[in-house]
Amino acid sequence: MNDYSITILTFIAIQAIVACGLNVIVGYAGQISLGHAAFFGIGAYASALLTTKGGLTFWTALPLVILLTGAIGLVLGMPSLRLREDFLAVTTIGINFIVESVFLYVPFFGGALGLGGIPSITLLGTRLRGPNFLYLCLVFLAAVLFISRRFTRSWGGLACFALREEETAASSMGVSPIRFKLLAFVLGTAMAGLGGALYAHLMRFISATDFGFTLSVSMMSMVVLGGIGTLWGPVLGALILGVLPEVFRPLIDYRMLLNAAILLLMIRFQPAGLLGEGSLLRRLFRRPGRDSAHE
Amino acid sequence: MNDLLLRLEGVSRHFGGLKAVDDVSFSLTRGEILGLIGPNGAGKTTCFNLISGVYAPTKGDIVLEGVSTAGFPPYRMAALGVGRTFQVVKPFSTLSVLNNVQVALGLKRYGGVLSSLGPWDTKASRKEALEILEEVGIGHLAASPSGQLPLGNQRRLELARALALKPKLLLLDETFSGLRHEEAALLSKLVLGVRARGISVLLIEHNMKVAMGLSDRLVVLDHGRLLAEGKPEEIRSDPRVVEAYLGKGASAHAS
Ligand SMILES: Nc1ncnc2c1ncn2[C@@H]1O[C@H](COP(=O)(O)OP(=O)(O)OP(=O)(O)O)[C@@H](O)[C@H]1O
Ligand SMILES: [Mg+2]
Numbered sequence: 001m002n003d004y005s006i007t008i009l010t011f012i013a014i015q016a017i018v019a020c021g022l023n024v025i026v027g028y029a030g031q032i033s034l035g036h037a038a039f040f041g042i043g044a045y046a047s048a049l050l051t052t053k054g055g056l057t058f059w060t061a062l063p064l065v066i067l068l069t070g071a072i073g074l075v076l077g078m079p080s081l082r083l084r085e086d087f088l089a090v091t092t093i094g095i096n097f098i099v100e101s102v103f104l105y106v107p108f109f110g111g112a113l114g115l116g117g118i119p120s121i122t123l124l125g126t127r128l129r130g131p132n133f134l135y136l137c138l139v140f141l142a143a144v145l146f147i148s149r150r151f152t153r154s155w156g157g158l159a160c161f162a163l164r165e166e167e168t169a170a171s172s173m174g175v176s177p178i179r180f181k182l183l184a185f186v187l188g189t190a191m192a193g194l195g196g197a198l199y200a201h202l203m204r205f206i207s208a209t210d211f212g213f214t215l216s217v218s219m220m221s222m223v224v225l226g227g228i229g230t231l232w233g234p235v236l237g238a239l240i241l242g243v244l245p246e247v248f249r250p251l252i253d254y255r256m257l258l259n260a261a262i263l264l265l266m267i268r269f270q271p272a273g274l275l276g277e278g279s280l281l282r283r284l285f286r287r288p289g290r291d292s293a294h295e
Numbered sequence: 296m297n298d299l300l301l302r303l304e305g306v307s308r309h310f311g312g313l314k315a316v317d318d319v320s321f322s323l324t325r326g327e328i329l330g331l332i333g334p335n336g337a338g339k340t341t342c343f344n345l346i347s348g349v350y351a352p353t354k355g356d357i358v359l360e361g362v363s364t365a366g367f368p369p370y371r372m373a374a375l376g377v378g379r380t381f382q383v384v385k386p387f388s389t390l391s392v393l394n395n396v397q398v399a400l401g402l403k404r405y406g407g408v409l410s411s412l413g414p415w416d417t418k419a420s421r422k423e424a425l426e427i428l429e430e431v432g433i434g435h436l437a438a439s440p441s442g443q444l445p446l447g448n449q450r451r452l453e454l455a456r457a458l459a460l461k462p463k464l465l466l467l468d469e470t471f472s473g474l475r476h477e478e479a480a481l482l483s484k485l486v487l488g489v490r491a492r493g494i495s496v497l498l499i500e501h502n503m504k505v506a507m508g509l510s511d512r513l514v515v516l517d518h519g520r521l522l523a524e525g526k527p528e529e530i531r532s533d534p535r536v537v538e539a540y541l542g543k544g545a546s547a548h549a550s
Contacts, residue, residue, distance in 0.1 A: 155404040156411035162398045165387035171369040172347055172379055173460060174402035183408060277389065 006130050010202060012242035013137035014195050019222040019234035020144045021191025026220070027229030028157060029184035030164025031081060032089045035096030036219045039189040041211025043069045043196025045103060048115045048206055058121045058201050062194070069193025070186045077185035081178060096213045103208035114207025121201045137198055141235070144191050149231055151187060160184050164229075214256050221259040224266045227273030236274060298325045300495050301346065301464055306355035306365075307519075308341055315341040317519035318355070323464070328486065328496045330510030330527075332503070334539060337516040339499045340382050343466050346497070347379045348372035359464070373402060378462030380453035382469045382499070388442025392433065392452055395441045396424035399459035424459065431455045432481050447473045454482065458489070465489060467498045471505050483509055507531065515539070 001009075022036045046068050050061035080091045103109045110116075121128045121136065128136055151157045159180040162170035167177055200206050218241065226237030241259060245251040251258055266273060302322040308315050316338040323329050331339050344350045346357060348369040357365045359375055367375075378399075387395050397420050404410050428434045431451040436444065441452060450470050457465055467486070471479045479502075486509060490496055500506035506513065507527040515523040515530060517539040523530060530536055 153414050153416060154412050155401045155415045156408065158394070158398055158401060158415045159405055159411060161390060161394075162387050165389060166385045168349060168369065169381065169385035169387065169456075170398065172349070172373055172381075173399045173456065174370050174373040174405045175398075176368070176370045176405065179408070180405070180411075183411075 001131075003130060006134055008242060008246055010134045010137055012238050013134065013141050014198050014202070015219070015222065015242060016235045016238035017137070017141050017144050017198070018192045018195035019219050019226075019238050020141075020148055021188040021195070022219050023188075023223050023228065023230075023234045024148060024151065024184050024191065025188035026223055027233070028152060028164070029160040029181055031181055031185065032085055033092045033185075033188075034089055034216050034220065035092035035094070035099075035213070036188075036192055037211045037213065037215035038096045038099035039069055039073060039192035040196045040199070040215070040219075041099055041103060041208070042072055042189075043193030044200040044206050044211065045109055045115065045196075046193070047197035048118045048200045049109075051119050051201075052115065052117055058119070058197070062197055065197045066190050066193050069196070070190035073186045073189025074182060077182050077189075078178075081181040081185060093213060093216075096211075096216050100208050100212055103211070110207070112207070114205060115200075116205040118200050118204045118206070120204065133202060140194060140198065144194070145231060145235070147187075147191075152231070156180060156183055214259075217256070217263065218259045221263040221266075224271075224273055225262050227275030228271075230273065230275040233273050233275045299323075300325050300327075300360060301497075302358045303342075303346070304356045304358065306342075306345060306352045306357060308338075308345055308350055309353045314519045316345065316352075316516075319516065319519070319521045320355075321514045321521065321524060323495050323497060325463075325495055326490055326493045328490050328498060328509055328511050330506040330513040331497060331499045331516065332501075332506050332513055332530075333516035333522070336518075338519040339516055340468055341519075342516070343379060343468055343497075343499065346372070346464075347377050347466060370405065373460055373462075374406065376460075376463030377466065378457035378460035378464070379466035380450070380457050380468050380470050384446065384449040384453055386441035386444070386449055386452060388440070390441060391437065392428065392439050392441045392444070393421065393424050393437040395452055396427055396455050396459050397421070399456040400424060402460050424455075427455045427459050428452075430458070430485060432478065447475070447478065450474065451478075451482070454485075463494060465494055465496045467496060467500075469499055469501060471500055471502060479505065 018040050022033060025031050025033045043065050046065045047061050050056045050064060051058060076095055080088055083091060104112060159175040162175055163177055163180055171177055222237030222241050223234050225240060226235065227233030245255055300323050303320050306319050307317050331342060333339055345352050348367045348371060351366040356363050364372060364375065387398060397415060400420050400423060401415060404413065425434055425437055428437055431454050433448050433451050436448060444452065450473060454470050471482060486496055498510060510527060513525065513527055513530045514521060515536050522539055523533045523536050
């Protein structure tokens with residue numbers, strides 16, 4: 001594989017991590033979020049600042065970055081998740097624009113120039129580049145998938161499924177709606193924070209426009225395309241949306257249009273996504289006797 | 296009396312100008328089956344929503360085991376021992392029938408984030424959920440997606456989920472309607488069995504034969520107000536009750 005393909009795959013792995021986080025919020029807990037890129041950005045800026053101005057290494061900064069992103073998710077989610085679905089959609093878009101503006105206009109965050117000089121990641125004394133950086137991202141992706149799976153198998157995950165399906169009934173069975181929506185939101189935003197940190201140290205230079213609303217829409221397209229609420233859906237979605245424009249070069253200029261079109265087409269014709277319940281793919285490759293409702 | 300479980304004290308709930316429940320008081324003792332009857336729109340379901348915390352009362356108080364619970368959210372009422380079914384069934388549609396019951400089995404786990412991290416789909420929880428489904432007679436449907444069941448079976452699933460909460464107070468909102476005779480008979484026996492375990496049952500039922508047959512006492516609502524209260528035989532011969540029903544053309548149910 002050449003350097004270029006490796007870079008593309010690394011991007012895909014990072015986006016898959018972030019999309020998995022969105023899937024926890026949207027797929028498992030059924031909460032619409034159209035501002036996920038904001039938390040990706042918060043992770044990236046946090047890691048960039050901690051490693052440049054804060055003097056930490058990627059590794060010592062990472063736990064702080066994940067905690068911080070999750071904490072900001074908690075604070076922003078607390079008022080938002082009490083809102084009705086349509087207001088939540090608008091609020092999360094708003095969060096995305098506000099966060100982007102803060103990065104863009106507050107000098108501390110580098111303003112329009114962005115943040116540069118972000119150190120690369122070293123592991124056991126060697127600087128991770130090319131394929132090694134990709135492997136690191138894949139290891140983190142595996143961890144995120146593992147946590148997602150654990151979550152769906154925990155009582156908290158089941159509580160989220162119940163809330164997604166019928167909030168009043170779930171509440172009457174002891175599920176506090178706000179507590180478990182927040183749990184999913186914090187978990188999902190923390191995953192976005194992890195993805196952001198990897199992104200910052202891959203690029204070594206970040207700016208506010210990397211984390212705009214269009215990216216949030218792409219993330220949503222990945223989740224919906226792959227299969228909302230499925231374990232592997234976000235990964236498949238990230239892979240397809242990442243590879244398509246590379247295979248069909250002219251698509252690169254229409255990336256945004258492609259993402260939006262896929263989002264709308266999937267919602268219209270295959271709302272469960274490629275890997276969802278009752279989808280074409282699933283009917284083709286049915287594994288008998290497996291209950292996939294909570295994967 | 297210390298075997299008092301639930302008391303409504305002058306409870307009202309208004310929706311805009313409509314007094315859905317208007318200054319209603321009644322109480323329920325441990326192990327009692329109380330029938331809540333009245334014509335369509337009388338405010339029965341609204342009473343359930345008040346007791347289970349779905350709505351807060353506009354006025355008045357609700358006291359469960361000596362604790363004033365007016366304004367408590369549903370998940371707190373569930374934790375305090377109130378289990379309910381919904382007249383308009385509310386299954387977790389994409390989950391299987393079994394998984395629906397397992398949600399209710401998690402009641403004790405949802406109290407804190409840490410306790411909710413344990414695995415839910417264990418052998419023990421599957422077994423327990425299946426036993427409850429068998430009790431209500433839909434054990435054979437455990438693997439079906441709950442959203443696609445016929446209404447009668449969805450009502451039985453409602454009951455199974457409420458039972459899985461191991462409540463002190465069970466609220467049944469027209470759980471018997473739409474069931475065949477022998478299915479209803481099975482559930483009647485089940486309700487009597489539940490009561491024998493000391494659980495109190497508050498029961499909304501349009502079928503007078505079922506309501507009169509099961510209930511120790513009846514409370515009659517009409518236009519949000521408490522119209523009458525008493526033993527089935529007293530209610531049956533109460534002229535106000537007969538009038539309320541005749542006026543609504545529901546007398547056919549009473550025959
Ligand atoms: N959320 C609500 N908003 C506005 N009005 C409501 C609401 N819930 C109930 N009502 C009204 O309150 C009144 C009582 O309704 P409720 O559902 O309690 O009656 P019910 O006795 O259960 O009737 P039924 O036998 O038909 O189920 C009705 O007029 C109903 O339209
Ligand atoms: Mg009703």
